[in-house]
Amino acid sequence: MAKFIIENNGPLKGEVTVSGAKNAVLPILAATVLTDEECIIDEVPDLKDVEVMCSILRCLGAEVKTYPEEGRVSVKMSSKVNTDPDKELLQKMRASILVLGPILVRENRATVWLPGGCAIGERPVELHYKGLRQMGSDIEVDDSGKVSTETDGLKGTEIYLDFPSVGATENIMMAATLAEGTTIIENAAQEPEIVDLANYLNKMGAKVKGAGTDIIRVEGVEKLHGAEHSVIPDRIEAGTFMVAAAMTRGNILIKNMLPNHMVPVIAKLRECGVVVEETELGVMVKADEKPLVSTDIKTLPYPGFPTDMQAQFMALLTTVEGSSIVIETVFENRYMHVAELKYMGAKIKVDDRCAIIEGNKKLKGARVRATDLRAGAAMVIAGLAAEGKTELSDIYHIERGYEKFVEKMQGLGAKISREED
Ligand code: EPZ
Secondary structure (H helix, E strand, O other), X not given: OEEEEEEOOOOOEEEEEOOEOHHHHHHHHHHHHHOOOEXXXXXXXXXXXXXXXXXXXXXXXXXXXXXXXXXXXXXXXXXXXXXXXXXXXXXXXXXXXXXXXXXXHHHOEEXXXXXXXXXXXXXXXXXXXXXXXXXXXXXXXXXOOEEEEEEOOOEOOEEEOOOOXXXXXXXXXXXXXXXXXXXXXXXXXXXXXXXXXXXXXXXXXXXXXXXXXXXXXXXXXXXXXOOXXXXXXXXXXXXXXXXXXXXXXXXXXXXXXXXXXXXXXXXHHHHOOOEEEEEOOEEEEEOOOOOOEOOOEEEOOOOOEOHHHHHHHHHHHOOOEOOEEEEEOOOOOOOHHXXXXXXXXXXXXXXXXXXXXXXXXXXXXXXXXXXXXXXXXXXXXXXXXXXXXXXXXOOHHHHHHOOOHHHHHHHOOOEEXXXXX
């Protein structure tokens, strides 16, 4: 197994360019199931998760051509979608659930397979089922994770989401584009990735209104056509580099990021004393002028502070002046990185969803592991500021979701290398 070796190499400096958003490209690739015409997606990050989604599309009957060097993927789904895709393949990635709505609305039946829970929580999907059932489908789930659905034809209706689930909003929105009549999704997720998906669906000829608000209205149409689309920049990758700059008291320029997708993260960094400035060339992040101080974080669905930035920010908070409180409200078990940070000398107390982080800690390099994608990024950030060498294992989590992570960090002067164990 591969691992990262990270050493404290002083303040990060220089510039880095953000790639396309993993959590936008995955639903957008799923949306290509909705048409048998060619779809061209640009700004696609070269990630394991993207590879898996492309394999799933091929298994469904699509011709998929990937051009990783250009960040382009072309998908042409067959006129008849395979409604019984391979179990192994679908169980590789949670986001595979996103093809359920598109297959069902095209073929009136679909079988998908769910992976078990993951490090950050049980990850139920009953809200996906709730919406598709209300649109007129029968859904059966057996204890092997097999999800079998069929319908006489999905019909638009009003659907209230008990929680503004990103995936459920995406699945229902995609199914609604070809359903008969109008679907209204209430308490919808408002993430920028939802807006990007809706923009792509509308380029395909769909009639989606209200994406980015808590009420999304979709008027079903007969057919969707192929379309081209460039995926939005990855706000979580951008946030990860901002926090890495803060952690090393560095001074970097981040290109191709959208600050208006990052308001809570930028606000919290500024509360800690980090200077964040928008310039024509990109966003300057400077933490080399004064000592950083503590702040409190509460993760919430968008536009609140993103849960996907909680672990990275917690690593930073172990080194600022004063204690901080972090409350994780989105996932029930997203503190797996706490034990790893404590191996490095962090002082953190967790009680249910609340973590109290003592500041002013000088972290020490240690042998730690990436417990999930964002926790892994947090451990790299901790290693950049720790005394001595940090060995990080299970880095496959990181390579799922960050394109060219080592090269980009090295480009900022980080002393990080990848070794086979
Ligand atoms: C998406 O996951 C992202 N993944 C996650 O990013 C992100 O953390 C999450 O949204 C929240 O922003 C992708 O977009 C591929 P949810 P998703 O449905 O859709 C509960 C990363 O690091 N819930 O909004 O699975 C669920 O258990 C990943 O890039 C239900 O209870 O998230 C969780 O506690 C991690 N029932 C909360 O809602 C449901 O039917 C948020 O889940 C669905 C969800």
